[in-house]
Amino acid sequence: MLGVPRDQRTESAECLIREGDVVIVYERHDRMKQATVCKGKEFQNRFGVFPYCDWIGKPFGSRVVGKKGIGFVYLLKPTPELWTLVLSHRTQILYVADISFVVGFLEIGPGKVVLESGTGSGSLTTSLARSIAPLGHVYSFDFHELRAEAAREDFKRNGLGSLVTVAVRDIQGQGFPEDLVGRADAVFLDLPQPWLVIPHLGRYLEGNVPLCSFSPCIEQVQRTCEALTSNHFTDIRTFEVLLRSYDVRTQTFGSLSMTGVKEEIAAENLSQVRKLSGQKRGRDGLKQTEPLVMQGHVLTTEEVTNGKECIPALSSSSDIGLSKNPENTGVERNSSERIVARPYPETRGHTGFLTFARQGSNLN
Amino acid sequence: MSENSSETRSKRHMGTIVIEGSSILLDINHGDRFTFARAHTSSMVKLGNVKCSLAPLIGCPFGSIFEVSKDPKGPHLVQVSQDKEIQSSNCNKTEVHGVEELDICSDRDNRDLIDDNTAQSLSELEISYMRRDGASGTKIVEALIANSASFQNKTTLSQEKYKRKKQKKHAPRIVVRCPSARSICEAYFTKEPSKIGYLRMDVLALLLSLANVGANADVLLLDELGGFLTAAVGERLGGFGTICSTYCASKVPSLGMLGLFNFTPCTSSSIFCAPLFELIQARSSISTAEGNHEVSAKGHSSTEADLHSTVLPESPLTALLPEQQTKIAGSLLDESEKILLVKGAQLETRMSKSLKASLIDSSIGFPVRVEMAAQEFSCSYQLNGEIEFPNQCTVDAKSQLQTFSLETDNLVGEGSIATVGQLDVDSQTHQLQGEIKNRTNCGFKGTDDMVHTATNAESKHDSQDKSLRAGRRASANQVAYWGRHGFSSLIVGAPEMDPLSVCKRMLPLLSPSAPFVIYHPYMQPLAECMHHLRKERMAVNLQLSEPWLREYQVLPSQTHPHMQMSSTAGFCLSGKSLNFSSTCFPYHEREL
Missing domain, CATH: 3.40.50.150 (Vaccinia Virus protein VP39)
Structure with a gap:
């Protein structure tokens, strides 16, 4: 685990795995195990079977594949962490x-x-x-x-x-x-x-x-x-x-850029939406007052001012923004993925x- | 064993007593204020509105407590006994404790308190007369209490609080501390957090742990926090192992903070600096010389990825494939970029020389030197003016602008080596000048508050053991060694750099399975970096984390978290580098 003094180092030998070494086997980001390299024995996990003799002579930090090419793990050099x-x-x-x-x-x-x-x-x-x-x-x-x-x-x-x-x-x-x-x-x-x-x-x-x-x-x-x-x-x-640890992943977000509605429709919808949002507030399953306002807002700022875009016909005015289904609301899936991070939901x-x-x- | 222990004991004593020339940290009123100084019999320190000689401090153990005595001889520092200090500063002593129990249910409260500034009958003027007549701070506090109409009606708790408050104002306590990475970090975090990139002491500790900093490590740093990280690593290694603080060729690193520490020659001599391109060259040339296909793939990937990272921010994994490596091996760098690197290096050496010279001397006349250096830079740069630079960094810069919306000032000249290409000479020079000024301010000298007592003795001292000076340029042998073995850990503290570009350049400099950690004040760049490292399988054990620290006041019946706490101290991305070759090839194609 400790660094070797320079005068005792051989050419990059300290990074090669040897018989008897303690190795941290990295399976997944949340799954690691320790193993002691021992010729003739094997390391087993849910991903595969890994003969130790395959590890000897490889540098730490290597990826090794299990028997018959099934499964792989990374072999890390132990640190106190x-x-x-x-x-x-x-x-x-x-x-x-x-x-x-x-x-x-x-x-x-x-x-x-x-x-x-x-x-x-x-x-x-x-x-x-x-x-x-x-x-x-x-x-x-x-x-x-x-x-x-x-x-x-x-x-x-x-x-x-x-x-x-x-x-x-x-x-x-x-x-x-x-x-x-x-x-x-x-x-x-x-x-x-x-x-x-x-x-x-x-x-x-x-x-x-x-x-x-x-x-x-x-x-x-x-x-x-x-x-x-x-x-x-x-x-x-x-x-x-x-x-606090963060979960980093990619996420696609639907965007509210509707296309295809003329100014007046947009304006009409907007007024409807506002009415509806007031009416529907108490209904079960439709606690969406906030998104409604947001959608209304988007309608005004983007569509109304930007009349050249065409919004596909909306089936009925009452559908607007009330359904959770994005297709019905004219919400388009933005194909570009974004990298997002948020803390893991539970932590010590x-x-x-x-x-x-x-x-x-x-x-x- | 016995030899060892006696050695360690003598070593230990070196850092426990203030000696002539020691760097010291004065902790005023338990963390209210901090002042850095160098202890010389002749040096003075400004404390509030008085100036005191530091002579009484010499020979005292660190941790000694002083207060300012204002007798007719003029203000001077007097040592206070520990016990007196304990009684006055900690109110959770046993005798108070007895009272506390009652206090909770005591009938005294603030119902009759009228906050109209009439409770204190002693006037500002009368206090100043007392002070002039040489009354000690404690006397003044006593007088204030005697003349306070509301004091007797206060609860015991608020009486203590009142006393503490007045004590702080009229009889400040000064604790002499040994500047350590922790105490310096805390002092800067309290005083001027921007100078250390808002790095909190727990984050610093975390960086050192996550990077596995321990004896015999070869630590690589990208330190844009005035050399503070470098110094902290130096302290932790205590001379066992080597430290390399790297930088881009166009930039002069400031390692000014090294001067705040009381390093032994052994520690100082383990701290080096080297430009990044030199390290990259050493790493790739070694692998070419060896003719080892596998290693060469690893070595070259650095420079290859390097170019790609700037051209295409999202360089595909295929860029690392060995077939391409060998093709590109001959033309690793653009001719123009090569020249730029070399010139940059030369400039850097010259600049750092003059800068260091100015640092070593007293700060007088220093701006002139900096300007000279900057002019030198601009001249040499003009010589190269006709070279066409790849216009890569626009992409980088723009994307950076979008992502973190940094100020343009910060962006300029920060991006990478090639950024120079886009800048006109004037703005570059200007920028550089500004930067140098900023940077030197980070250092020991030049900051108004951080009292510096420059004397000739110090510069003499510096020139004497130049061969051991901390932060000196690494020799070619040294660089070659790092190239051959790879560094055993990497710490990055560059708040204005894109972490991903840093990783692409620097991870290949590490030996496989080496831990690295990147500190950044913003989360998003780290999240993006983490995502790419994971996607391109450049590292494992990746963790993006945010440290959190809360201090508590623990007193009988008065335990609670401190009112003020730091709400953020940035983020850390840590991981382990991989053996590049093995991640690129499928298992059966490799022969090991």
């Missing part, structure tokens, strides 16, 4: 919006020492490890033995083993280990009761060092902030961060609050 989307959820995880904000706000860079509790599924830890590489270290703690072991295994597979130490420890009950006193450059807490550990944090944070606490509930945030204030932390700030509206603070720097 992709990993977040494919990892196995052992707990609730943090997503890219929160992760990037935490890393950015805590100003985590190469060489830093970061304390994290708890490890959870390792979604954030992976990003922390990327940021502190190659000289820093992440000390991550979780009180769940099996979870810690599974996370350790993941970090190893992704080549982060030397950068992350996962230990089993109840941070809320026991605090961080003594040997880390004064060594941290940043602390991240994802605990149910962070206020229990905050009073003991001062010794671990040296200088104007930042910390972040993640809590889903505002009551937790409230107590956390009180604990931070009474323990002489400064710059206490709480944020909520979200990412809240993950948690991020509270940041700094250990106050003391007067000499």
